[in-house]
Amino acid sequence: MNKKRLERDIQDGWYFFIDIVGSSNPNLSISSQLEKISIIRNLIASYLSTLGNTEIYKSFTGDGMLIVFLDYTSPLELSIFIHKKIREHNESALENEKIYVRIGIGYGSFLSFRDGVHKEFAPWGHELVLARRIMDIARPNQILLTDFAYQKIKNDYLFDRNMYGSSLHDKGKIMLKHHNELENVYSFYKMDEFGNNSDVEFSIDLKPIIQYQKFDETFITPIQEFCEARFATILEKFKDLTNPSKGLEIGLLSTGLIYQVLFENGDDYISATYLPPGEYWDLQNSAPLNLLSHQEKSLRKLDNTKLINNHYRFLIMEKEKLDADIKGNQNSSLLFIKWHSENNVNLFFISSSEIDSILIKYPKIVHNVGLGFWNGKYVLQFGPIMEYINRKDPNHPLLRRRFWLHAVGTETYNQSKNFFSELVDLALSKKLTKVDHNYYNSVINGQ
Numbered sequence: 001m002n003k004k005r006l007e008r009d010i011q012d013g014w015y016f017f018i019d020i021v022g023s024s025n026p027n028l029s030i031s032s033q034l035e036k037i038s039i040i041r042n043l044i045a046s047y048l049s050t051l052g053n054t055e056i057y058k059s060f061t062g063d064g065m066l067i068v069f070l071d072y073t074s075p076l077e078l079s080i081f082i083h084k085k086i087r088e089h090n091e092s093a094l095e096n097e098k099i100y101v102r103i104g105i106g107y108g109s110f111l112s113f114r115d116g117v118h119k120e121f122a123p124w125g126h127e128l129v130l131a132r133r134i135m136d137i138a139r140p141n142q143i144l145l146t147d148f149a150y151q152k153i154k155n156d157y158l159f160d161r162n163m164y165g166s167s168l169h170d171k172g173k174i175m176l177k178h179h180n181e182l183e184n185v186y187s188f189y190k191m192d193e194f195g196n197n198s199d200v201e202f203s204i205d206l207k208p209i210i211q212y213q214k215f216d217e218t219f220i221t222p223i224q225e226f227c228e229a230r231f232a233t234i235l236e237k238f239k240d241l242t243n244p245s246k247g248l249e250i251g252l253l254s255t256g257l258i259y260q261v262l263f264e265n266g267d268d269y270i271s272a273t274y275l276p277p278g279e280y281w282d283l284q285n286s287a288p289l290n291l292l293s294h295q296e297k298s299l300r301k302l303d304n305t306k307l308i309n310n311h312y313r314f315l316i317m318e319k320e321k322l323d324a325d326i327k328g329n330q331n332s333s334l335l336f337i338k339w340h341s342e343n344n345v346n347l348f349f350i351s352s353s354e355i356d357s358i359l360i361k362y363p364k365i366v367h368n369v370g371l372g373f374w375n376g377k378y379v380l381q382f383g384p385i386m387e388y389i390n391r392k393d394p395n396h397p398l399l400r401r402r403f404w405l406h407a408v409g410t411e412t413y414n415q416s417k418n419f420f421s422e423l424v425d426l427a428l429s430k431k432l433t434k435v436d437h438n439y440y441n442s443v444i445n446g447q
Contacts, residue, residue: 011109013056014149015128016075017135018044018082019064021100028096036099037063039089040082047081057123066132068110068123072153075105076164076188079143083194086141102142104135105188107149133176134185142196144171147184164188171200244412247383247404255401256290258380259372262405263294266374267302270420272314273370274384276322277435278329281336283385291372292339299343313340314423315349315435322349322435326443337440348432350423358422362415371416379406379416 020040023033044065048055057068069075082101090098108127127148134144145153150168157165167190173182189195206227210220241248241258250258263269273280284290299311315322326333340347359365365381372380383402390398406412426432433439 012070012107013110013123013128014069014072014075015104015106015108015123015131016067016069016078017064017104017106017132018101019135021102021140023063032096033063035097039086039099040101041065043082043085044078047078057121059122066128068128072105072107072149072164073162076153079103079105079188080194083141083143100140102135102138102140104131104133104138104144104146105149106131106134106146107152108146130176130183134183137174137176137185137200139196139198139200142198143188143194144200145186145188147186150184150186167195169197174200241403241405242407244404244406247381247402249386249400249402251398251400255403256294258403259291259294262372262374262378262380263298266377267298268310268375269295269298269372270312270375270424271370271372272316272420272423274316274368275370276315276317276325276329276333277336278325278332281332281339282329295345296339296343299345311343311345312420312424312427313345313347314427314432315347316352316355317349318351318353319349319433323443326440330444334440337435337437341436346427347435348423348427349435350426350432358419362419364412364415365419371419373416373420375417377408379413380404381406381412 018040020036022028023036040063041060044067048058048067051074054074055067055069057066059066067075067078082103086099086101093099106127108125108130110123110125110128127146130146131149134146138144145168153162154165154168156162157168167188169187169189171185171187174185176183185200187195187197189197206224207220210223215223237248240246275283284292337347339345356367359367365371366383368384370382372382374380381404386400386402387397388400390396404412406416423432427434
C-alpha cells in the first residue's frame, strides 16, 4: 500500500468496486458465505501482490471491496483475472458454491479525508460514487464502466495505446439512485473470456408496498416480477407515445390515466379541441377518469390570482355546428359552459377556416388533431375518436384515440406555444367569440 501518494492528495484515480452476488443469501450457511468472500479476497490479494501493491487505497466492506488505482490497466486486468479464476472455480463447484461477482469501474477526481474507520486517508468524489452505483445495477459477472472511464480508455485505444477498446460496449443511458440525469454506462466484455454483455438490469423494490398490503410472503416475489414485467410494457408504450412518427392508440376509457399524470406534473394548461360542448361533456363524464376532473384538481393547486385570464380552451368549429350542438344538447352544453365559468377557464370558439390560416405557419401541428399544452412541460396531441366493432358487445363499439406527447424544447412544443399565443392574442383583442352563459342564452332564445 503506497500511503504517501494518497497523503499527497492525488486528484485523479481509477475506482474498482466489486461485490459477490447473493453472498448474503439466508439460504446459504454462514460458512458458505464466508468461503466465497475468502476466495475473492485471496484472488484480489494475489493479483495485487504481482503488481507490487501499487494500489493507493483499498477497503473491504463485508462481501464488497473498493480499490483505487492510478491507471486503468490495473482495474481492467484485475477484472479479467478474477473472471478467469471464478470461471475455473465454477466448473467444478456445486450450484450453491458457484461464485458470481459484479464490478463497477470509474475514473475521476477525488478528495482525501479521514473517515474515522481506516488508518489511511479515504478518497471521495462524484465519479467514485458513480462507480459504486453502476456496480449495484450490474448483472452477475458483469463489468460496467462509467462514461468518464470509457472515454479515457476509448481515446487511448484510438491512438493504439491499449487493446481494451474493442471489448467496450455501449449499454445506453440509465437512471441511477439520487441522480437527476441519465448516465451513460458501458460494459467490458469479451465472449467466453470475461464479462457479461446483457442489458443493464433495472429493478423496482416493491417489497415494502407488498408487505404493507399484507400479502402472504409467498406472493412477494411473484408480485414483484409481475410488476417489473408490466413496467417494461409501460416503458415500451411510453416510447410509442413520445415517438412523433408513431404515437400511442389506446381505449378512450383508459385515457384518464394519461391526463392524471400529465396534470399532476404540469399546472399551466391551455387546449384546443374539435369537439362541441355537449359532446365533450357527455364524453368526459362517461369515462371513469376524465380530463376535466384532473384539470380542476390542477387549478385548485394554483394561486387564485393566476387563474383569471390565464387559462383557455378553444373550440375549433363553424358557428353553425356549435349552435346546433347547444340546441341539441342543452343540458350537457350548459354544464360544460358552467364548468369553465366556475373554474375561471376562458372558453372561446374559432372557425375551422380561421384556424387553417393560422396552422399553415405551424407544420408540426396536424390539422384536425386536438392539443393540450402544459407551459414549460409538454404538449399532447390527440387525434379524432375512432370507433371499432366490439365483438363481445356489438351494440357498444370500442372507442379509441391516438396520442402523441412532445417534451418542452421540441419543435412541436415550440410551434404549439406560438400557436396558442396567437389564439390568446385574438381572444384578448376580442376577435374571437367567448362561449359563456350569455352566448348560450342567445343561441337557445334564437337571437
